[in-house]
Amino acid sequence: MVAAMIPESARPLLIDAGPLFPAHHALALNARVLGIALIVGILTGTQAALLSSILYKVEDQFARLPLHWMWWPPVGGLAVGLGGLIDAHVLGAGNDSIRGLLSGSLALRAAIALLAVKAAVWLIALGSGTSGGVLAPLLLLGGALGYLLGEVLPGGSALWALAGMAGILSGAMRAPLMAALFAVELTGDFVMLPLTLAASVGAYAVSVLVMPRSILTEKVARRGRHILQEYTVDPFEFLQASQVMSAEPKTLPETMTIAEAIAFFGSEARHRSYPVVDGNGLLQGLVSRSDVLGWRLGAFEDNISLAAVLGDVSLPHANPRDPVARVADLMVETGGGRIPVVEPAPGKVVGILTRHDLLTIRHVYRGSEVTRSPGAPTHQQDR
Numbered sequence: 001m002v003a004a005m006i007p008e009s010a011r012p013l014l015i016d017a018g019p020l021f022p023a024h025h026a027l028a029l030n031a032r033v034l035g036i037a038l039i040v041g042i043l044t045g046t047q048a049a050l051l052s053s054i055l056y057k058v059e060d061q062f063a064r065l066p067l068h069w070m071w072w073p074p075v076g077g078l079a080v081g082l083g084g085l086i087d088a089h090v091l092g093a094g095n096d097s098i099r100g101l102l103s104g105s106l107a108l109r110a111a112i113a114l115l116a117v118k119a120a121v122w123l124i125a126l127g128s129g130t131s132g133g134v135l136a137p138l139l140l141l142g143g144a145l146g147y148l149l150g151e152v153l154p155g156g157s158a159l160w161a162l163a164g165m166a167g168i169l170s171g172a173m174r175a176p177l178m179a180a181l182f183a184v185e186l187t188g189d190f191v192m193l194p195l196t197l198a199a200s201v202g203a204y205a206v207s208v209l210v211m212p213r214s215i216l217t218e219k220v221a222r223r224g225r226h227i228l229q230e231y232t233v234d235p236f237e238f239l240q241a242s243q244v245m246s247a248e249p250k251t252l253p254e255t256m257t258i259a260e261a262i263a264f265f266g267s268e269a270r271h272r273s274y275p276v277v278d279g280n281g282l283l284q285g286l287v288s289r290s291d292v293l294g295w296r297l298g299a300f301e302d303n304i305s306l307a308a309v310l311g312d313v314s315l316p317h318a319n320p321r322d323p324v325a326r327v328a329d330l331m332v333e334t335g336g337g338r339i340p341v342v343e344p345a346p347g348k349v350v351g352i353l354t355r356h357d358l359l360t361i362r363h364v365y366r367g368s369e370v371t372r373s374p375g376a377p378t379h380q381q382d383r
Contacts, residue, residue: 019185019188021098023102029192041205044199048142051172076129076130090117097114101140102162143162146164165183167199172215174208176201180200184196236361237323239323240321244353244357251276254306254307258305273338282348284306285306316333316334
């Protein structure tokens with residue numbers, strides 16, 4: 001917010017206070033117009049998906065050239081120069097062309113050249129590894145497509161150039177609200193916000209269904225840093241221990257002797273460790289197979305009880321209302337794979353959480369992200 005307010009305050013002093021590309025559109029918005037905007041958004045969303053796909057295919061082709069990578073930018077620069085010879089509108093930041101699109105003054109031939117030549121020049125330049133922007137080229141390409149569609153749509157080419165700009169920004173960057181607001185802010189015609197929102201939603205829908213990532217995060221992913229879905233939620237952070245623990249787990253009484261514990265782990269035990277409780281079900285400790293192995297080697301007398309062996313050692317445990325993330329942290333800190341879940345008062349064992357439980361949660365929720373299936377996982381198997 002501070003970063004946005006500082007230039008907003010300084011701009012009137014340095015430049016002016018008006019919109020960058022002032023325009024006003026007189027078309028009344030209704031369901032039909034918004035429906036058309038949605039279709040324009042779907043088309044520009046498809047355009048964004050194609051541009052993203054082609055960009056990274058061009059990048060792959062440069063990697064296959066029998067040239068050292070330092071020669072790739074000059075090759076890209078040659079392509080830019082040839083494109084400039086075909087049409088000078090494709091060179092530079094393109095502010096004059098954007099102004100022409102939004103005012104409706106750009107020649108039809110120039111709009112066609114922008115749509116074809118600008119796309120080729122931009123894709124080759126970026127694919128070659130040269131530094132270049134994304135925002136202005138996307139505005140030009142989406143605006144040019146909307147401008148051409150506006151030749152047969154009500155309201156004129158300038159109006160649909162605005163919708164095309166909002167749509168392609170939304171589809172390429174996966175930021176529909178930003179795209180809708182950015183487009184109307186450029187012109188100052190905030191009355192057209194419903195139209196740019198409709199275009200942004202249409203493009204975003206196509207982008208999410210067709211593109212695995214945005215045009216920006218794809219670059220990051222190709223370097224091994226995979227960005228998750230925008231709305232992915234970590235189940236460890238919002239699930240509580242009581243929701244995923246194995247309730248009423250098998251426990252061992254503190255009166256059990258060493259000999260009985262050795263016999264239990266030798267024939268009945270299904271797990272690596274078990275909570276030890278007193279007569280009231282209060283947690284006293286945890287006994288594991290490694291403990292029993294030491295006892296078999298004669299570390300203690302066979303008739304000694306587990307209470308005497310465990311002593312007063314503090315045992316890590318979780319509260320039923322603790323986030324599962326805290327339980328995972330406890331496992332890492334203690335090196336244990338099973339954490340008892342204990343009521344705060346009086347301290348009775350009500351469940352247990354294992355590494356398997358945590359992995360199951362992650363697996364189920366990751367599957368729900370992919371299949372879009374409703375519902376939350378439940379994991380109440382007896383432990």
